[in-house]
Amino acid sequence: MRIAILGGDGFCGWPTSLQLSAAGHEVHILDNLSRRWIDTELGVQSLTPMDSIQERCRIWKEVSGESLHFHLLDLAKEYERLKAWLVEYRPDAIVHFAEQRAAPYSMKSDRHKVYTVTNNTNATHNLLAAMVESGIDAHLVHLGTMGVYGYSSVGAPIPEGYLDIEIDTPDGKRAQEILYPTRPGSVYHMTKSLDQILFQFYAQNDGLRITDLHQGIVWGTHTDQTRRHEQLINRFDYDGDYGTVLNRFLIQAAIDHPLTVHGTGGQTRAFIHIRDSVRCIELALDDAPEAGDRVKIFNQMTETHRVRDLAELVAKLTGAKVAYLPNPRKEAPENDLIVKNDQFLALGLDPTTLAEGLLSEVVDVAKKFAHRIDRSRVPAVSAWTKDLGSRVERDPEGKALKSVS
């Protein structure tokens, strides 16, 4: 297949591009490299040394003999070039990673809120309009998140995208299938909730074939391909905006900083290893919907953990302490999260669990590159509202840090 990987320079996009190239597909990366600019804006960098995309593609050619084609293109701002690209290359499949993906970044200031909405909504909508207009029949695989449900569900297992409800009518109750109702908790998550409505419309009106993967937090650095050369290594973010909770614990442990848990740590999160994430995308590509089908929605995660249990797990592996801090996010202090992922299991996914994979992350990544850690980036920064902002300011880093275990 000829596959376009939108956002193929990113954390998920890069190993996906490598894997699909290794599997014999013709892979094209489209990316505006905005994420590298955001690193510059924030003054942060990947823990792992990351080469330019052009250099990475060159190395891959050397190592594997396969070409990876890179195209610099802004999906959100260059509609006409995007359409021209689709008309010229006519991909069979498109994997869409190209969005601003950090919730804390999306809440930093009004400029960041506006950027996140403009970038993500226009990127996704431009793509859909250009697919229709160019008349190509590509299968679109998009990366969404279960975070659209706000982790504030009433304790019901999160089904894969849809919910059957009953509506009262003058002729009695009638069954109806609806998109599982969303309640996003950040501007970033809100944009994924908007994306769902765009997908529903274009699948229905124009028969676009769309799969939306509601992904959990992706952890892990290496895949079989990224291990093939040190310059193929994937990015590893640990700053307060882009570093996910697990990466931040790993880094804190590596520099003997207490593992900082916000609130009670009772928030439950869903996880998936990068290897499994890439594998799920391959499985989804092989299982495309037909024109006219509803959007196919999968939950792409393999296990759930409470944040405090995760901290304890890393603490046990590394000897680190755990510290509890006020929560800058507006969210319920404790929640359960039950997620259905029957569809990927049925397609043969065989997950790497945290219990198996975590030690290698500690040794091969966090400890190996510990000398590159910028300690000033370890505390979290963005507050969800003005009130919470002043609460957090009143707790300067380290000062109010209560070490509890």
Added chain:
Amino acid sequence: MRIAILGGDGFCGWPTSLQLSAAGHEVHILDNLSRRWIDTELGVQSLTPMDSIQERCRIWKEVSGESLHFHLLDLAKEYERLKAWLVEYRPDAIVHFAEQRAAPYSMKSDRHKVYTVTNNTNATHNLLAAMVESGIDAHLVHLGTMGVYGYSSVGAPIPEGYLDIEIDTPDGKRAQEILYPTRPGSVYHMTKSLDQILFQFYAQNDGLRITDLHQGIVWGTHTDQTRRHEQLINRFDYDGDYGTVLNRFLIQAAIDHPLTVHGTGGQTRAFIHIRDSVRCIELALDDAPEAGDRVKIFNQMTETHRVRDLAELVAKLTGAKVAYLPNPRKEAPENDLIVKNDQFLALGLDPTTLAEGLLSEVVDVAKKFAHRIDRSRVPAVSAWTKDLGSRVERDPEGKALKSVS
């Protein structure tokens, strides 16, 4: 109150501005005049001769002694100027009409789809982010549409915004309130469905006070204020993009063209007179939610009619014939529409019905300005999909026009 009317140069915004000014409020119109540019793009004009906004404001001052303040501002593109405006003027209330509002225009081409999504989503989101950032405590009243439900409901009465459902949990069924599920049928309607999610988020995260009015098709030209001077007259659109079904029937009747009904004419639509629309906005302004409340959603309509019954009504008043044409929209051929509007009735709304008001539209507007009608603008133009586009092309205007009554 100091009230900002966003989109105050438009069909609904102008009479609303006049009425609120007449009622003693300090009224500021913010508009980028994009709608006048769209008239230029399409080569169409209002049936009623419409002066510049500056001239209209001058006349209003002459007639009423009250000032209307006009500010040229693009909500979607000028975030910083919008925020600065809010900080300087600190309005008590904001009425938001400033969106591209024609479904056929939104489906004309990919450029129109992209424009509609970018303009409407960025306008609404910029406004919300600027309200939070400027720290003002204004009540936001937005104009939405019941069209977000796609007129494809299963025959259930459309409630005012919310639906109580039951969700299965491991501990049994639990009740949950959700936004009434949407299923928009055009890119324009889709943007209103996106707006709802933006409102839900900002009401919940930042305590913004928001009322969303799900409005039916607005008809009628005059209000008490627009009658006070001929240069205060409201716009009247009848072209294939912006002319609503009723206006198009009135114009067809005025030039002895058959009234063109698409499909069977079995589609049911909700209607409201412009006087009642303005009155509803006043009622909504007086009934603001508190910070922390959910978004208040009203259905703003007073009656429903099937399109073919509407055609028969106009035919009876004017002696015109009715003609049935293929439908360029992708929609169910027949549908029922039962709408709840208990909230506005409870607040004292006393509607003007079509049966009462239609004759004056025929005489005072359509016949009076019939010499200004551009006959080439009478057929509808935008097709919803490429297939439907070619079907419509195969029926050149007039040619396939089967006159049936």
